[in-house]
Amino acid sequence: MPEASSLVDVPARQPADRGWLDEAVRRIQADANRSADTHLVHVPVPGLPNVDLYLKDESTHPTGSLKHRLARSLFLYALCNGELREGTTVIEASSGSTAVSEAYFARMLGLPFIAVMVATTSREKIALIEREGGRCHLVDDATEVYEVARRLAADLGGHYLDQFTFAERATDWRGNNNIAESIFEQMSLERHPVPQWVVVGAGTGGTSATIGRYVRYRGLSSRVCVVDPERSAFLPAFAGDDAAVQQACGSRIEGIGRPRVEPSFVPTVVDRMMLVPDAASVAAMRFLSERTGLRAGASTGTNLYGALRLACELGERGEGGSIVSLLCDGAERYAGTYRDDAWLAERGWDLAPYEAVLARAWDTGTWLTPD
Template structure:
């Protein structure tokens, strides 16, 4: 008999010990996986036209599952395990536009758990294929229904709804433990301007911006110098909510920039740890990743374009003010996932987007 199989004489105490053993082994597997991974690279972007103002990009696309969401998925699994929500045989359910679901499918397979992703109907095929590659199941619904359908499925299957949009900001240890903020500041230590003037970050759940903003405030040497700017795409409510603080702010449209922007104010989004927000046109985001390919020699996802366009805007303001320093932003995922959308001229045309004015600005930025 398998040691985890309950016999007719198994007591509640025995069952508790069996579950404890499984949870301990699950946490060991996740920590071992983390220990096998090196930290993500911090790329210095060569833009000579910005004299003594340097842009750095934290390359989160090099995680095993290819995106920034790998960190979040690991934190959410540890959070669920340590809170007693995830046990042997628990079905994991998540509402996700793709990247978080890909990463959660990876960890679910690591723990031999069933995983179901409730995704918007418009999610890129490449992302759906990746979810399935890791053994996950895809349940497509209209974007506005992902929350209620994920809750329904979890209840029906007696599973656990991870609910990244609620738990992202509390599952991540913002005080340290090599979170993304601590990693950025450690990697910047030997640079000419080691304490960044700005960190530019887009928001999907709001968990990463909350982690970075809190970490900055925890460390006085950073709090006095570093500011956090969150950039938001079109059709997202985070930017208007930041201005109004009205939690009922909502949109009936979804974001074209996958992985960021939300049609409602998510519980994980923490506006009070943010110093500034910018709203970036979708055409600017897509134009930026096409321009950035000529700088980096590689394709990046749409949210990276949102980040970098915002970073360039901040750097131009620093240049005009005669200040020097460093700006850090993120490569969130690879552009290979978006060959049928952001890198497809016909898709761009169907969206009614004109990239040329922004491409011209970007091409002339160092002229």
């Protein structure tokens, strides 16, 4: 043990510019302060008068999607951990919407931004990233985005935000105006203020982790259902099907589903998982627009398909209650994909069977899964 007199002060290797850091945090917090909370929209279902369905419209964020919340949290997390400094190049692996939001915050702070994405990402999302001043590095295989992002960060001396690892820890799940707290505060004056189910998809897994932890922390009876698209690793992992996890190759529904089980996915706070066929997701996004005028993307369709199934289950048991899900982003981001009949036909996606399921559920409260 050295004598106290032999100890010396060791300065930080790269002293942070606290002036720049304080201003960066102020700018991000100011953005949150001037952005009103998103609306919780009541969506009446004619065939289920005793079940109330709500969609929290996350498309009204400044960058148009649920991922605005995550991007804000990730930037604050990196800033307060001393990982972002003036001039740092910010790197992210993304399926598009998170990168749009992160490009917005990077531009706000004057930082270069690069999004590593699979080449099949919608052209509309790529254009939005570039409009915010970001650059897109496209790869052919969804499993490559992680390593390519790490390598770019190392080569450029930048910082890899890594939403798939840090989503669940960057968000304060106890409250602090997170999405869970917002949902339950907005539900407080409704007919059934504590939802029977909260239905969400999983991309990073951060949203389901936040909501699942929050309901336990607050002692609420709500259950969390995660809806998962085809080819995703989350549902097989939840079911303990290791072989199917190994076969997962990534979702065709942008924003949800992954080729691997992401570190931010916390299965122990999920009460149920449900597989939703890709064609069903697209059918549901279009159905929502036709019946309500709400124009959303396919991940919202995934949510709606699962939420209606749960609503029908409640109705068939003679139970009432409420179900809350998310409107994740707007339909305008998918004009060349999910909204394009020719694009769907090229992929052989037949929406008709699922349109029939949705219409029956909506009009009669009866769920009949197609063969």
